[in-house]
Every structure is written in C-alpha cells, then in structure tokens.
Amino acid sequence: xxxxxxGVNLLLEDQGHEFQAWLDRNLSLQDMRFFGGEHLARAxxxxxxxxxxxxxxxxxxxxxxxxxxxxxxxxxxPTGASRWSMGLFLVDETGLQTILGGVQGSGGLGTLVMKExxxxxxxxxxxxxxxxxxxxxxxxxxxxxxxxxxTDLYLLPLTDKRYFWQFRNAGDLIPPDSWTExxxxxxxxxxxxxxxxxxxxxxxxxxxxxxxxxxxENPAILLDAAAWCVGKRVxxxxxxxxxLMGYTESAEEFGESILSKGDEGSVYQVAGATWPxxxxxxxQKICVVFPRQNCDSASGDLSGEVYAIEKNATEYVTxxxxxxxxxxxxxxxxxxxxxxxxxxxYSGDTEPTNKTQLENLVDAIAAxxxxxxxxxxDIAAAGLKSWTPTGLDDYIWYHxxxxxxxxxxxxxxxxxxxxxxxxxxxRIASLPWDFGVSELLHKFSDExxxxxxxxxxxxxxxxxxxxxxxxxNxxxxxxxxGSSQSSGSSxxxxxxxxxxxxxxxxxGGSSSSGGSSTSGSGSGSSNGSSNGSSxxxxxxxxxxxxxxxxxxxxxxxxxTALFIAECPEVRFDxxxxxxxxxxxxKFLVDARFVEVCEPGSIEVxxxxxxxxxxxxxxxxxxxxxxxxxxxxxxxxxxxxxxxxRVAIRLTGIRRGFAWHRFPDRTKxxxxxxxxxxxxxxxxx
Numbered sequence: 001x002x003x004x005x006x007g008v009n010l011l012l013e014d015q016g017h018e019f020q021a022w023l024d025r026n027l028s029l030q031d032m033r034f035f036g037g038e039h040l041a042r043a044x045x046x047x048x049x050x051x052x053x054x055x056x057x058x059x060x061x062x063x064x065x066x067x068x069x070x071x072x073x074x075x076x077x078p079t080g081a082s083r084w085s086m087g088l089f090l091v092d093e094t095g096l097q098t099i100l101g102g103v104q105g106s107g108g109l110g111t112l113v114m115k116e117x118x119x120x121x122x123x124x125x126x127x128x129x130x131x132x133x134x135x136x137x138x139x140x141x142x143x144x145x146x147x148x149x150x151t152d153l154y155l156l157p158l159t160d161k162r163y164f165w166q167f168r169n170a171g172d173l174i175p176p177d178s179w180t181e182x183x184x185x186x187x188x189x190x191x192x193x194x195x196x197x198x199x200x201x202x203x204x205x206x207x208x209x210x211x212x213x214x215x216x217e218n219p220a221i222l223l224d225a226a227a228w229c230v231g232k233r234v235x236x237x238x239x240x241x242x243x244l245m246g247y248t249e250s251a252e253e254f255g256e257s258i259l260s261k262g263d264e265g266s267v268y269q270v271a272g273a274t275w276p277x278x279x280x281x282x283x284q285k286i287c288v289v290f291p292r293q294n295c296d297s298a299s300g301d302l303s304g305e306v307y308a309i310e311k312n313a314t315e316y317v318t319x320x321x322x323x324x325x326x327x328x329x330x331x332x333x334x335x336x337x338x339x340x341x342x343x344x345x346y347s348g349d350t351e352p353t354n355k356t357q358l359e360n361l362v363d364a365i366a367a368x369x370x371x372x373x374x375x376x377x378d379i380a381a382a383g384l385k386s387w388t389p390t391g392l393d394d395y396i397w398y399h400x401x402x403x404x405x406x407x408x409x410x411x412x413x414x415x416x417x418x419x420x421x422x423x424x425x426x427r428i429a430s431l432p433w434d435f436g437v438s439e440l441l442h443k444f445s446d447e448x449x450x451x452x453x454x455x456x457x458x459x460x461x462x463x464x465x466x467x468x469x470x471x472x473n474x475x476x477x478x479x480x481x482g483s484s485q486s487s488g489s490s491x492x493x494x495x496x497x498x499x500x501x502x503x504x505x506x507x508g509g510s511s512s513s514g515g516s517s518t519s520g521s522g523s524g525s526s527n528g529s530s531n532g533s534s535x536x537x538x539x540x541x542x543x544x545x546x547x548x549x550x551x552x553x554x555x556x557x558x559x560t561a562l563f564i565a566e567c568p569e570v571r572f573d574x575x576x577x578x579x580x581x582x583x584x585x586k587f588l589v590d591a592r593f594v595e596v597c598e599p600g601s602i603e604v605x606x607x608x609x610x611x612x613x614x615x616x617x618x619x620x621x622x623x624x625x626x627x628x629x630x631x632x633x634x635x636x637x638x639x640x641x642x643x644x645r646v647a648i649r650l651t652g653i654r655r656g657f658a659w660h661r662f663p664d665r666t667k668x669x670x671x672x673x674x675x676x677x678x679x680x681x682x683x684x
Contacts, residue, residue, distance in 0.1 A: 001424075003073065003089060003400055005134070005156065006102040006110030011090035012400065013073060019153075020072065027142060029070040034086065034137075034157055050211050050588060055291035055304050057211065057337045060225040060437035065394060073400040075114065075132070075158075079393050079431075081165065081190075081220040081227075081234040081242070087112065087134060087158035092151040096139055099156075108136040112158060114400055116384050116424045128384040130398055133240045134158040162236060165190055165220035173217075175209035175592055179230050182207050183244070186226065189219035195242045197230065198249075203364040204230045205357070208339040208443040213591040228437050231368030233391030247371035250390035254375065270425065271380040281433045282317065282373060285310045285333040286366045288440075290340055290358060294347040303645075304579070307342035307352060309362045316370040336365060340442040357444050365440065378429045385426035394435075397427040570657040572597060573605075573649060578632065580644045586629040589619065589650065594628055597652030602628060606649030609634075613641060617648055 003010040013019060023029065049056040064083060068076060075087040091099065103110045114130040137157040170189045176182035179200050187195035207229070214222065227234050232244040245253075292305040310333065340361060342352040352358060375392055387396050552560035574593045578585075589602060607617040614635035619628055630648055634641070 002113075002115050004111075004113045004115075005089065005091075005136075005158065006099045008091070008095045008098050008102070010073075010095065010156065011092065011153070013090075023072075023142065029072070029088070032070060032140075034070065035067075050213055050591075055306065057339050057439045057441065059211070059214070059221070060228045060439045060441065061221070062224060062228065062437050063435060065432055065435070068395075068397065071399070072155075075112070075130070075398040076395055077132075077160075077236075077389065077397070078395040079233060079235050079389055079391065081162060081223040082218070084162035084165075085132075085134070085158075085160045085236075087156075089156040089158065090142075091139070091154050091156045093154070094151060096154050096156070099136065103136050110134060110136060114384055114398060114424075128386065130238075130384045130386065132160065132238070134160060135163065137163075160236060161240070162220065166218060168219055169216040170214065170219045170222060172215050173213060175213050176207045177209075178206060179204065179226065182212060182226055183223070186219040186223045187242075190223070192242055195223075195244070197227075197232070197244045198246070200230050201364050203360040205340060205361065205442045205444045208441040209592065210590065211339055211441040225437075225441070229440050229442060231364060233372075235389045235391055235393075237389050238386070245391035247368055247391065250392045251371070251375065253388050253390045254392055269379060269381050272378045272427075274375065274377040274379075281328070281376070282313050282370070283328050283332045283334040284330060285312055286316075286362070286369055287333040287335045288358075288362045288365055289335065289337045290342040292344060292352075293341045294344050307344075307358075309358055311362055311366045313370055316366050317374060334369060334436070335438065336440050337438060338365075338440045338442055340444055354444060361442060369436070372431075373433060376430045376433070378427070380425055380427045382425050384424050385428070387426065387428055392430055394429045394431040395427075397429075399423075399425050399427070568662045570654040570660050571651050572654055573651050576630070576648050576650065578630075578646050578648065580632060580634065580646055581642055583634045583642070584631070586620065586631050587648075589628045589630060593650065593652070596655055598655050598658045601658070602650055602652035604630060604648060605651045606647070607632065608647045610645040613644060615644075615646065617646075619650070 001012070003012070049058050062080070064080065067078075067086065070086070070088055072088055072090060075085060077085045099110070110133075112130075112132045112134045116128050135158065137159060140155040140157070142153045142155055168190055170186060173185060174181075176185065180197055183195065183197040184193075187193055207226070212222075212226075224234055227244050230244075232246045233250070235243045235245050237243055287308055287310045289306050289308045292303075292307045294303070294305070338361070340358065341354075342358055343354050344352050372392065384398055384400075385396075389396060548562040549559050550562065551558060554560075572593070574590060576587065576590065578587045594602065602619050604617045604619055607615055609615050615632065616635075617630055617632045620631045630650070632646055632648070634644060
C-alpha cells in the first residue's frame with residue numbers, strides 16, 4: 001500500500017485519525033483556499049453577446065457544481081476543460097526536498113502513483129494502481145515547529161494540466177467556418193494540437209462567427225462552450241488525453257466501466273448505485289428559441305422577435321419506463337436560446353422558410369440533452385477503481401484513507417493478512433440533473449452571422465448597399481443610407497432610383513471604372529459610367545455594367561438588372577442596425593468587415609433613426625489590434641424617446657488599396673473589359 005509522487009513515498013494517515021483531528025483544530029483544510037474564483041463581473045462579461053442585434057445570446061457557460069471539501073490523501077478528477085483536478089497529500093521535509101529536486105526542471109510535473117496491495121474485502125483482493133501525470137503547486141507547511149517530532153510535515157497540492165489553461169488566451173481568433181476549425185484553433189491556443197472534435201452531427205450547422213469572435217478569451221472556457229454547442233462534453237482521460245465525447249460514446253464507455261458487485265476481480269461496490277427511482281428529473285419538453293428575421297422588413301435585420309420550437313421528452317427518452325417515473329410536472333421545459341436565424345419571407349408568415357433546418361437542429365439538441373440526463377449515478381466502491389472518465393461523469397474521487405484496525409472491517413480470522421491495510425475507496429458521480437447551459441451559438445450556411453447587412457450578402461440589395469462616392473456631404477450620405485434601409489425584397493423602385501442617382505453622380509469615363517475593375521469582388525470589374533439604360537452599351541461611355549440579374553415579376557422577360565455604384569476609390573460598405581436604449585452608446589463593428597478594410601479607414605457615412613431626433617455617429621478605435629466601435633449619441637433624448645432604432649452606414653477602403661484613387665488605365669484594358677462585360681449580351 002503506497003502513494004508516491006515523482007518516485008518519493010508520501011505519508012499515510014495514522015490509525016486513530018489523530019493527525020486529522022489536530023489539523024481540524026489548528027489549520028482546517030475546510031478554511032484553506034487553494035484556488036481563486038472568477039470575478040462576477042468577468043463572468044457577466046463573458047455572457048454578453050457580441051452582436052448588436054436586439055435579440056441577444058451570450059457564451060454558453062455551464063453551471064458547474066461546487067468543488068467538494070478538501071481531504072488529505074485524495075485525488076478529485078472532474079470533467080470539463082475549465083475545471084481541473086485537486087490532489088492533497090502529506091510529505092515530510094526530506095521527501096519534499098527530494099521531490100522539489102526532481103520536478104523543478106519540468107515545471108512541477110511528476111507522476112502520482114496510488115497503489116493498493118490488496119482489497120479490503122476478501123472477495124475483491126486485487127493489486128490496483130492509479131497513475132496520473134500531475135503538477136506540484138506550492139507546498140504548504142503544516143507543522144509550525146518540529147518540537148518532539150523528527151521532521152516537519154507539508155501539504156502537497158497537486159493538479160493536472162488543465163489548471164494552467166486558465167492562464168492562456170485564444171489570441172486573435174479567426175472567425176471559424178466550421179466546428180472542427182473552431183476546436184482546432186482552441187486546441188492550438190491551449191498547446192494541445194491533438195485535440196479534435198471527432199464526428200459532428202451535420203444538423204448543428206456552423207459556429208455563429210460573430211458570437212465566436214472572442215479575441216483573447218480563455219480557450220478552455222471556449223472549448224467547453226463549443227463542445228456544448230455540438231452535444232459533447234470535454235474530458236481529460238486517465239491517459240492525459242483530451243477528448244470531446246458525445247452521449248453515445250460516453251454511454252458505451254460507462255457500460256464498460258460500471259461496477260458489478262461480486263464479479264471475478266472486480267472492485268467491491270459498497271454504497272450508492274445507478275438511480276432507478278428518478279423522480280422529477282426530466283423536463284416534459286425542450287424549447288429552442290431562435291431570432292426571427294422578416295425578409296420583407298426595411299432592413300431585413302433582427303428586430304428582437306423570436307420563433308420557438310418545442311419537442312416532447314417522450315420522443316427522445318429511450319427507456320420506456322422513465323417518462324412515467326421521472327417526468328416533471330406538466331408545463332416544464334428546458335429552454336435554449338440559439339443564434340441560428342428563423343427566416344420568414346414576410347412578416348405575417350407563421351412558418352419560416354428554413355423550418356426543416358430548424359427542426360433538424362432542435363432534434364439534435366433534444367436528443368443530446370435527454371440522452372445525457374437519462375443516466376444518473378453516485379457510487380462508492382472499495383479499493384481504487386480504474387474508471388475511464390466520460391461525458392456523463394461529474395468527477396471520479398480517489399480516497400486513500402486511514403489504516404484499518406484489527407480485526408479487518410469484514411469479519412475474518414484474527415490473522416487476516418489484510419487487517420493492516422488502508423481503507424481505499426473510489427467515488428464516481430454523474431452531473432446534477434439541472435446541470436447545463438441555456439445559450440447555443442449556431443448558424444446555418446446560408447445565413448448572415450450578425451445583425452449587420454454586408455454589401456455582398458444579397459444580390460437583391462446590392463445597389464443600395466454598395467459603395468457611394470467619398471463625398472463629405474452629410475445630408476447626401478444620410479439620404480443614401482435611408483435608401484438602403486428602405487430597399488430590400490419589396491423596395492425595388494427605391495433601390496433602382498438610388499442606383500441610378502449614384503451611377504450618374506459618379507460618372508467619369510474609363511478612369512473611374514479602372515478603380516472598380518481593380519477592386520474585383522468589391523465593386524465589380526467594369527469600365528465607364530451608366531445612365532441606367534441598356535441601350536448605352538457600345539456608346540462612348542462604355543458598358544452599362546449591370547452586376548446582378550434577378551427574377552422580377554413586373555418584367556416582360558421575367559428578369560431585371562440591378563446596377564452597381566462606382567467611386568474613385570476601392571471601397572466596401574456595410575449597414576448595421578442597432579437599438580439604442582440610452583442616449584449615448586457604443587456598438588462593435590462587424591469583425592469581418594474590419595478585417596477586409598484598411599486599418600483606420602472605416603467611417604460613418606450615414607446615420608438614420610426610425611423617427612426624427614438629433615443624432616450623430618463616429619467610429620472610435622478601441623485598444624490596438626482589437627475591434628472598432630461606433631459611438632452613437634442622441635442630443636437631448638429623454639426616456640420617452642427611447643429606445644431608438646438606428647441604421648448606420650459604414651464605408652471603408654479595401655485592405656491593400658489605401659492609395660488607389662483614380663488609377664490610370666489604357667485603351668487596351670478598356671476594350672478588354674468591355675468585351676468581358678458585354679459577353680453576357682452576345683445574343684441581343
């Protein structure tokens with residue numbers, strides 16, 4: 001029977017618990033503080049959304065159970081990326097110095113070995129060993145003076161590598177396009193490149209890029225949140241490997257590890273069990289709430305309206321007896337708030353156009369939620385049980401207790417060879433029934449991640465959200481912004497007028513078109529200006545540079561063309577819609593828009609409220625290398641005027657094109673560009 005760390009024998013408790021009693025009186029472990037807690041303000045900040053939309057969903061933060069009481073010669077091994085193990089052991093002065101000499105060169109890393117030479121009960125005699133890679137934290141001296149003792153005693157706090165993950169940050173996260181990409185970025189930030197998410201159900205879609213754009217956030221907290229969003233839990237297994245485990249995989253491994261009393265060579269189960277009497281543990285329904293987007297609204301942005309889907313537990317609970325045994329009272333529901341958008345063609349519609357995607361997502365969420373709470377257990381077993389941690393576990397807790405008295409605990413002969421063994425036992429518990437998160441950060445492949453409307457996001461509104469000229473006339477900019485907000489799927493006439501006006505004001509022959517040709521996808525590859533008429537092709541001014549051909553019910557051909565605005569610089573525009581609840585507020589600019597624009601070039605070129613007020617807006621840089629924010633102020637706004645919905649138009653120079661203004665082009669380039677654009681009209 002022994003416990004060693006870094007090859008050094010640690011001390012075991014005395015038979016009469018005298019040392020523990022002395023410690024309780026003089027230096028209680030219960031009152032020691034080994035780890036700090038997170039500041040409430042920081043936790044609150046993490047739960048705040050990144051989007052400026054009226055519908056707000058923050059980072060999924062699990063309600064982890066509290067750490068159990070500290071206890072000598074125990075190792076508590078929890079699940080999760082943002083929790084870490086705690087081992088408390090005893091060592092004397094000589095042993096401590098040997099340990100320090102062995103681990104100081106490796107950052108405190110050593111091997112902890114807990115070994116029992118025989119089980120407590122005759123039916124369970126077995127040489128069981130628990131071995132873990134652990135890190136030494138600062139030892140604590142327990143005895144003030146040696147006095148009659150031959151040496152001083154020290155408390156040896158040990159933990160695993162997850163403890164150090166709280167001191168890491170994710171750096172500059174690249175907005176992820178897949179869950180695998182997100183997990184790989186977080187794994188790199190944690191220094192654990194071998195972490196992979198495994199197979200992910202396609203019904204979970206993609207990460208919401210706006211909400212996952214959390215530069216310098218703690219990657220362990222983000223990894224727990226990401227795992228929750230795809231129905232998985234983070235586990236550090238007994239081989240020190242990090243795994244993301246779903247319910248099915250966890251249930252299979254649980255079945256392999258579960259204790260069976262009296263089997264040959266098994267550890268003897270002495271207390272607790274899996275819980276068959278599951279009273280009031282399963283919510284009757286699951287409810288997932290999505291932001292509603294009405295595509296026929298002025299901007300098509302999220303206004304705060306929601307769409308909810310409910311599913312009954314009986315559809316997902318596989319044990320036929322559990323619903324009657326464990327169902328909560330009628331009307332209960334586990335509610336999740338998700339960022340995936342429910343898209344409606346018209347504001348009066350009752351069903352979204354993407355209902356199938358939403359239903360599939362809710363099915364996946366419900367199956368994983370109910371799957372994880374179907375199995376509950378709190379088991380104590382004699383001896384050290386080699387248990388494979390799974391996503392169903394809250395913790396595995398190894399206890400190396402006091403020396404047994406004579407005779408042994410179980411009746412036996414006086415010369416029982418096990419009468420001087422130490423009472424080891426293992427406790428394994430599942431997570432509480434009400435454990436979980438309330439927020440989920442999904443999106444579908446064909447939806448925008450945020451409340452901002454990018455100029456490239458919709459062909460039907462490309463004319464209204466494309467670049468205007470770099471005029472400093474504020475009234476002209478405001479008028480243009482108002483047009484973009486009133487366009488959309490049903491604002492064809494306003495959109496067309498706005499396009500014609502901009503094209504006319506930006507006319508300037510081939511030199512103007514040269515800038516747009518350079519910009520590529522930013523503003524098309526066309527030359528010359530246009531008066532909005534298809535008859536101008538081949539004229540002195542060049543092609544009509546139509547950039548989008550869309551179905552149109554009013555057109556005799558069934559289709560119509562929308563035209564792009566030109567300007568002498570290569571610019572991108574974005575429209576963000578915000579809800580002001582105070583007279584002076586700041587709103588983050590979409591991180592993706594910032595990334596594609598020249599640093600410091602983004603400006604407000606339009607700011608239009610939903611009713612007349614004195615209002616102004618400016619882009620304020622934040623800390624270096626971080627996102628920019630728009631500050632909006634309303635002059636003399638009283639509480640009766642708030643909230644105010646404001647459409648803000650931003651313009652920025654394309655990254656890498658800071659000095660491109662009226663670039664020169666040749667006649668050959670003009671002719672080549674004309675041939676390319678007019679190739680769409682060869683049959684006319």
